[in-house]
Amino acid sequence: MQAEVGYRLHELVQRFGGTVRGDPDIVVTRVAPLDSAVPGDIAFLSRARHRAQLLLTGASAVILSAEDAGLTDLPAILCANPYLYFSHVSGLFHPRVSPVPGVHASAVVSESARISKTASIGPHCHIGEQVIVGDGVELEAGCVLGHNVVVGDDSALKANVSVYSGCRIGQRAMIHAGAVIGGDGFGFANDDGKWRKIPQIGTVIIGDDVEIGSGTTIDRGALKDTVIGDGVKIDNQVQIGHNVCIGAHTAMAGCVGVAGSAVIGSGCTVGGGAIILGHLSIADGVNISAGSLVSRSIAEPGTYTGVFPLMPNREWRHKAVCLNIWMR
Amino acid sequence: MQAEVGYRLHELVQRFGGTVRGDPDIVVTRVAPLDSAVPGDIAFLSRARHRAQLLLTGASAVILSAEDAGLTDLPAILCANPYLYFSHVSGLFHPRVSPVPGVHASAVVSESARISKTASIGPHCHIGEQVIVGDGVELEAGCVLGHNVVVGDDSALKANVSVYSGCRIGQRAMIHAGAVIGGDGFGFANDDGKWRKIPQIGTVIIGDDVEIGSGTTIDRGALKDTVIGDGVKIDNQVQIGHNVCIGAHTAMAGCVGVAGSAVIGSGCTVGGGAIILGHLSIADGVNISAGSLVSRSIAEPGTYTGVFPLMPNREWRHKAVCLNIWMR
Amino acid sequence: MQAEVGYRLHELVQRFGGTVRGDPDIVVTRVAPLDSAVPGDIAFLSRARHRAQLLLTGASAVILSAEDAGLTDLPAILCANPYLYFSHVSGLFHPRVSPVPGVHASAVVSESARISKTASIGPHCHIGEQVIVGDGVELEAGCVLGHNVVVGDDSALKANVSVYSGCRIGQRAMIHAGAVIGGDGFGFANDDGKWRKIPQIGTVIIGDDVEIGSGTTIDRGALKDTVIGDGVKIDNQVQIGHNVCIGAHTAMAGCVGVAGSAVIGSGCTVGGGAIILGHLSIADGVNISAGSLVSRSIAEPGTYTGVFPLMPNREWRHKAVCLNIWMR
Numbered sequence: 001m002q003a004e005v006g007y008r009l010h011e012l013v014q015r016f017g018g019t020v021r022g023d024p025d026i027v028v029t030r031v032a033p034l035d036s037a038v039p040g041d042i043a044f045l046s047r048a049r050h051r052a053q054l055l056l057t058g059a060s061a062v063i064l065s066a067e068d069a070g071l072t073d074l075p076a077i078l079c080a081n082p083y084l085y086f087s088h089v090s091g092l093f094h095p096r097v098s099p100v101p102g103v104h105a106s107a108v109v110s111e112s113a114r115i116s117k118t119a120s121i122g123p124h125c126h127i128g129e130q131v132i133v134g135d136g137v138e139l140e141a142g143c144v145l146g147h148n149v150v151v152g153d154d155s156a157l158k159a160n161v162s163v164y165s166g167c168r169i170g171q172r173a174m175i176h177a178g179a180v181i182g183g184d185g186f187g188f189a190n191d192d193g194k195w196r197k198i199p200q201i202g203t204v205i206i207g208d209d210v211e212i213g214s215g216t217t218i219d220r221g222a223l224k225d226t227v228i229g230d231g232v233k234i235d236n237q238v239q240i241g242h243n244v245c246i247g248a249h250t251a252m253a254g255c256v257g258v259a260g261s262a263v264i265g266s267g268c269t270v271g272g273g274a275i276i277l278g279h280l281s282i283a284d285g286v287n288i289s290a291g292s293l294v295s296r297s298i299a300e301p302g303t304y305t306g307v308f309p310l311m312p313n314r315e316w317r318h319k320a321v322c323l324n325i326w327m328r
Numbered sequence: 329m330q331a332e333v334g335y336r337l338h339e340l341v342q343r344f345g346g347t348v349r350g351d352p353d354i355v356v357t358r359v360a361p362l363d364s365a366v367p368g369d370i371a372f373l374s375r376a377r378h379r380a381q382l383l384l385t386g387a388s389a390v391i392l393s394a395e396d397a398g399l400t401d402l403p404a405i406l407c408a409n410p411y412l413y414f415s416h417v418s419g420l421f422h423p424r425v426s427p428v429p430g431v432h433a434s435a436v437v438s439e440s441a442r443i444s445k446t447a448s449i450g451p452h453c454h455i456g457e458q459v460i461v462g463d464g465v466e467l468e469a470g471c472v473l474g475h476n477v478v479v480g481d482d483s484a485l486k487a488n489v490s491v492y493s494g495c496r497i498g499q500r501a502m503i504h505a506g507a508v509i510g511g512d513g514f515g516f517a518n519d520d521g522k523w524r525k526i527p528q529i530g531t532v533i534i535g536d537d538v539e540i541g542s543g544t545t546i547d548r549g550a551l552k553d554t555v556i557g558d559g560v561k562i563d564n565q566v567q568i569g570h571n572v573c574i575g576a577h578t579a580m581a582g583c584v585g586v587a588g589s590a591v592i593g594s595g596c597t598v599g600g601g602a603i604i605l606g607h608l609s610i611a612d613g614v615n616i617s618a619g620s621l622v623s624r625s626i627a628e629p630g631t632y633t634g635v636f637p638l639m640p641n642r643e644w645r646h647k648a649v650c651l652n653i654w655m656r
Numbered sequence: 657m658q659a660e661v662g663y664r665l666h667e668l669v670q671r672f673g674g675t676v677r678g679d680p681d682i683v684v685t686r687v688a689p690l691d692s693a694v695p696g697d698i699a700f701l702s703r704a705r706h707r708a709q710l711l712l713t714g715a716s717a718v719i720l721s722a723e724d725a726g727l728t729d730l731p732a733i734l735c736a737n738p739y740l741y742f743s744h745v746s747g748l749f750h751p752r753v754s755p756v757p758g759v760h761a762s763a764v765v766s767e768s769a770r771i772s773k774t775a776s777i778g779p780h781c782h783i784g785e786q787v788i789v790g791d792g793v794e795l796e797a798g799c800v801l802g803h804n805v806v807v808g809d810d811s812a813l814k815a816n817v818s819v820y821s822g823c824r825i826g827q828r829a830m831i832h833a834g835a836v837i838g839g840d841g842f843g844f845a846n847d848d849g850k851w852r853k854i855p856q857i858g859t860v861i862i863g864d865d866v867e868i869g870s871g872t873t874i875d876r877g878a879l880k881d882t883v884i885g886d887g888v889k890i891d892n893q894v895q896i897g898h899n900v901c902i903g904a905h906t907a908m909a910g911c912v913g914v915a916g917s918a919v920i921g922s923g924c925t926v927g928g929g930a931i932i933l934g935h936l937s938i939a940d941g942v943n944i945s946a947g948s949l950v951s952r953s954i955a956e957p958g959t960y961t962g963v964f965p966l967m968p969n970r971e972w973r974h975k976a977v978c979l980n981i982w983m984r
Contacts, residue, residue, distance in 0.1 A: 031857075033879045087845040087852045094855035106764055106780075108434055108451040108469070123764040123782045124434075124798070126451045126469035126487075141764070141782035141800045142452070142816070144469045144487035144505070158839065159782075159800035159818035160470070162487035162505035162542075176839040177800070177818035178873070183486065183504040183542035186563040186581060189415040193595055194577055195561050196415045197502075197539065199422035201359075211853070214818075214839035214873040215893075217506070217542040217564040217582075223361045233851050235842040236873040237543075237895045237913075239565045239582040239600075249850055253842060254873075254895040255913040255931065257565075257583040257600050259618070267849055272895075272913050273931035273949070275583065275601035275619045289644075290915070291931045291949035293601070293619035293635045306638035307949045309648040310962035316945075319651065320965040323975065436762055436779040436797070452762075454779045454797035454815075470780070472797045472815035472833070488798070490815035490833035490870075511814065511832040511870035514891040514909060517743040521923055522905055523889050524743045525867070527750035529687075545834070545870040545892040545910075551689045565871075567893045567910040567928075585893075585911035585928050587946070603911065603929035603947045617972075621929070621947035621963045634966035637976040647979065 005029065005093065006040075009061055009077060016088045018063075022075030026061050031090045034059065045071070046083040063089070099138035099156075116153075128165065146182070152208065164220060170208035176236070178215045181206070185219040185226075185242020185260055198222060200242060207231070213238065213254065222260070229266060247284060333357065333421065334368075337389055337405060344416045346391075350403030354389050359418045362387065373399070374411040391417070427466035427484075444481075456493065474510070480536065492548060498536035504564070506543045509534070513547040513554075513570025513588055526550060528570060535559070541566065541582065550588070557594060575612060661685065661749065662696075665717055665733060672744045674719075678731030682717050687746045690715065701727075702739040719745070755794035755812075772809075784821065802838070808864065820876060826864035832892070834871045837862070841875040841882075841898025841916060854878060856898060863887070869894065869910065878916075885922060903940060 010024035032041035034050055037059035044063035045054060054062065054072045061075040063082045079085045099120030103109060106123045113131040115121060122141040127133070131145050134153035139145075143157045146165030151157070155173040164182030169175070187198035202221020206228045212218070213236035220226060221243045228240070229248035239257045240246070246258075247266030256270050259278030264270075268282060271290030276282070280294070285301030288294055292306040311319070338352035360369035362378055365387035372391035373382060382390065382400045389403040391410045407413045427448030431437055434451045441459040443449060450469040455461070459473050462481035467473075471485045474493030479485070483501040491497070492510030503509070515526035530549020534556045540546070541564035548554060549571045556568070557576035567585045568574070574586075575594030584598050587606030592598075596610060599618030604610070608622070613629030616622055620634040639647070666680035688697035690706055693715035700719035701710060710718065710728045717731040719738045735741045755776030759765055762779045769787040771777060778797040783789070787801050790809035795801075799813045802821030807813070811829040819825070820838030831837070843854035858877020862884045868874070869892035876882060877899045884896070885904035895913045896902070902914075903922030912926050915934035920926075924938060927946030932938070936950070941957030944950055948962040967975070 084845040084847050087854045090855045124452045124780045160488055160816055177836040180505040180542035189412040191412050194559055198415045199418045214836035231850050259600050272915050292638055303641035304638050305641040305644040306636045308636045308962045308964045310960050313959035313961040316961040452780045488816055508833040508870035517740040519740055522887055526743045527746045587928050631969035632966050633969040633972040634964045636964045
């Protein structure tokens with residue numbers, strides 16, 4: 001998986017900034033974690049808890065913050081944000097590989113679809129009428145695009161992704177295997193105890209530079225569209241209900257659920273397994289702790305939490321009983 | 329996405345009841361939400377919070393309850409339940425489109441399968457032995473039906489749905505992309521620290537008029553069948569364990585988990601992210617709040633909740649500490 | 657679904673131990689639950705709550721513990737662990753059916769892949785370069801294996817499973833429909849409000865005798881590998897983050913989420929819907945209750961819980977208010 005291309009430390013600093021401490025001609029050919037690095041590797045220290053690993057690492061060089069510079073004598077690149085710096089170096093060693101252009105013979109593509117000549121359509125894909133697939137797009141095997149779908153330049157859809165009719169995906173998106181974009185929202189009117197379906201006639205609009213995790217589902221809007229802003233990052237098995245709007249550069253960890261018509265600001269983070277109820281709005285810059293249920297709108301940035309603390313079961317049984325009789 | 333067919337208000341009232349207030353010959357050609365409606369559209373008001381939008385809407389007509397009739401001078405249809413009425417009107421404008429009958433050349437269909445001549449089997453589907461597919465059924469691309477599966481008339485399976493052997497799906501079902509019906513239940517006997525698999529020999533029986541969301545999984549029974557009643561509506565990414573029975577017209581929001589052998593009544597609602605433990609029973613007409621864990625049977629209808637309230641993290645930390653030392 | 661092969665009780669005892677009480681020549685041809693068994697069936701009693709069913713069962717014989725032997729006069733097999741014994745008997749009646757070897761004509765297999773002659777590759781599968789598929793492996797329709805994937809002998813991948821490049825699956829695995837193995841972990845460095853992707857260059861290593869449920873997702877490691885130990889059983893819709901290690905014979909129920917770099921011991925159980933945060937470690941033999949959020953490492957075996965107890969909503973509202981003002 002690792003490219004065998006080497007870079008000297010001073011070449012890295014030329015590209016990404018920072019300063020070299022020690023021999024600038026040291027060559028590194030791989031990125032690796034401190035505790036398993038071997039000569040030729042460059043590692044990084046970003047969390048205080050890993051400091052002890054600095055003493056034992058086999059890395060040829062490390063990426064460090066200035067305040068941690070004294071913790072090792074190894075050749076180093078000193079910078080403000082070692083984790084961010086590492087992302088640049090790792091991206092240099094592992095550039096996105098351009099797909100081999102062309103449509104696999106087993107794919108079924110509507111005549112009215114417009115597929116860029118630089119796009120790659122994998123085996124057993126199905127592409128509906130009037131679909132537009134941009135330059136450098138890669139669809140892995142088994143992807144299904146409904147009618148009128150648009151996929152922007154340089155986006156990648158991994159295996160078995162399903163996109164319903166009319167949905168639009170921006171540029172440089174990465175959508176992981178098994179994700180479903182544009183299924184019907186959960187809209188039913190109660191008719192004397194039975195549920196009557198509301199046609200879901202909106203679509204899903206996904207901005208640029210969005211990543212969507214494996215098995216994540218994003219429903220189409222009921223009347224308007226569901227909108228995912230630029231730079232949004234969504235982890236695996238997240239459920240986004242109909243009409244939801246998510247502001248730019250918000251990040252959601254795995255297993256989050258967002259109910260219909262919620263409006264979430266930009267620059268938010270939502271921890272794993274949190275549930276956000278419908279028809280509420282969350283300001284920019286809000287952080288929701290993992291496992292919390294958000295049952296009301298949040299107008300102020302900050303961190304919000306609602307989780308019963310973990311404890312030994314015997315203790316919990318006692319407290320659960322107390323909570324149930326408490327102030328009755 | 330919208331059909332360009334027009335209806336006069338009196339024609340709608342003839343079909344669906346209610347009374348016209350204002351010019352009965354007004355023609356509407358689309359449904360739309362109040363805040364983005366333009367002339368030619370019909371909108372509706374069902375939630376008090378949207379009343380202000382009545383004053384600014386561009387809609388040609390609105391659907392209102394009698395008590396809200398005075399809030400606007402626009403031509404209106406007055407009725408008991410505007411949201412339900414709207415579902416009828418929207419359904420009229422967006423009827424289900426019958427699929428083009430036929431089996432796509434790339435589909436692989438066992439010779440012993442019986443596929444109705446009016447059914448549509450999409451590209452790259454695989455249909456096992458002895459399968460029965462009814463009239464008007466649509467299978468989108470990439471669906472896989474194991475042996476002996478039955479799909480009732482007018483049901484639709486969206487892209488990449490997987491149905492294991494022996495499962496039966498009723499009439500007019502809609503199963504969204506990536507859903508999995510009939511995978512093995514989670515049944516293992518502990519054998520001195522190792523887990524020994526219990527063969528899962530039941531199936532899944534799904535009634536009529538059921539909707540199942542994207543990425544939802546419903547396990548086959550261990551010895552008996554897992555049963556989903558008529559008219560049940562299940563949102564995305566719901567997990568239903570083996571042997572579960574769900575009564576008619578119950579609705580479950582996204583990310584719900586139901587553990588094995590739970591028996592859930594009819595006419596229940598389960599909020600998003602709720603977890604229902606196994607081997608318990610829930611009466612008809614129970615509402616479970618989003619995010620709640622149901623750890624015991626519920627014999628009486630009503631609304632039940634168990635969620636730690638959301639608060640600023642600083643406050644929560646204080647309370648979590650208190651809860652941990654409280655009454656030790 | 658049931659094989660019509662009969663066994664006499666004494667033949668079962670010869671294979672699996674225990675003692676016969678009553679006529680050892682009774683023939684049983686099916687396993688069934690007590691309450692729906694008919695003559696010819698063998699049932700079992702493992703839970704005290706089902707004792708009443710013993711009186712009414714139509715079974716020809718039952719599997720019982722010695723202490724429950726007096727509860728019925730039916731022919732019986734007495735043993736230490738009736739549920740485990742039943743798993744043996746049921747496994748005898750329902751052996752794994754060997755797939756018909758061969759590669760379906762519609763599958764797309766790279767020339768450099770090495771597929772055992774005893775493996776079965778279903779319709780519309782796609783197998784990448786250098787993949788190795790062992791003896792007796794079954795891939796159902798629509799599976800996608802990226803480059804360099806290894807699937808060990810006698811493993812089964814059900815419909816529409818996606819495995820990314822470089823992942824290794826051990827022997828006798830069962831991976832259910834729609835599961836995704838090896839998608840990118842959720843790794844981004846914050847760059848002045850925008851998220852910059854960290855290439856995810858590890859893989860996923862899955863041991864022997866692992867079962868993975870429908871719709872479950874297991875991310876590849878960021879730098880190292882994500883590791884699933886031998887005999888681990890994972891239910892449906894579980895999300896495993898990058899770099900996670902799960903010890904042997906641990907079992908996780910549906911809808912569990914495990915965040916990145918968590919290390920979970922062997923012989924643990926995790927209840928449905930529990931969330932385990934990242935970068936923490938859990939000892940061997942820990943049981944996490946369903947719905948709990950694990951926010952800290954756990955060093956001692958035992959059962960841990962953190963769930964707000966369920967109560968009628970009216971009561972909950974009162975307590976939620978109290979909790980919010982409590983000790984402010």
